[in-house]
Structures are given as structure tokens and as C-alpha cells.
Amino acid sequence: MLNKFAIDYIAFPQHSHRVFTHLTDDPIEVEDFLMHLLAARVRITAIRHDGTAMTVHEFDRLLKVAAERIASALLRESLGLDGAEVKDRFGFAA
Numbered sequence: 001m002l003n004k005f006a007i008d009y010i011a012f013p014q015h016s017h018r019v020f021t022h023l024t025d026d027p028i029e030v031e032d033f034l035m036h037l038l039a040a041r042v043r044i045t046a047i048r049h050d051g052t053a054m055t056v057h058e059f060d061r062l063l064k065v066a067a068e069r070i071a072s073a074l075l076r077e078s079l080g081l082d083g084a085e086v087k088d089r090f091g092f093a094a
Contacts (some may be wrong), residue, residue: 003032006048013043034066068092 003023007030010019022033030047037044044049047054054062072092075081086092 004050006031007037007044008046009037010043010045019045030062031066031069034062036054038063038066039070
């Protein structure tokens, strides 16, 4: 049985071209893992759903959500705001 999601990435793109794959059935874990990859400046090469490559729109939407979650967390920590204030002032979900 195929895992629902597969994320292909290159951990050290400036030193290697080895592609790693993270497999999961949980869409929330996909967002969390993408947040980790973005923060670590890892090269994300593909995201597949049910064995099929996602469209550019779906790929971009997942990355946008992950990036907004990172921005929201940084603003909460740096400015000492709660989630509602971050959403009201900056438009990022808590």
C-alpha cells in the first residue's frame, strides 16, 4: 500500500545531490515536515499525493501554509503576541 504523501528533498544541496524521501499518511505532518525543511533551507524537489506529483498550485499552496506557520511562530515569539494578535495585525493564522 502506498503512503498518502511523499516529500522528496535534498538535505545539503550545496554539497550533495542525494534525494531523500519522507513518507506519511498525515496531512498535518506534511505541513510540519515542510516547515522543518523550509527552516533548514533544504531543497524540496517534489511532493506526491497517492503516488502522483502534485500540481504546481497544490505544491505552492502547501509551501505557502508552511511558510505562514513559520512566520506566525516567529512573530509570536519575537513580539510576545498571542495567536489572535498575530492574525489581527499580520493576517497569519495562529
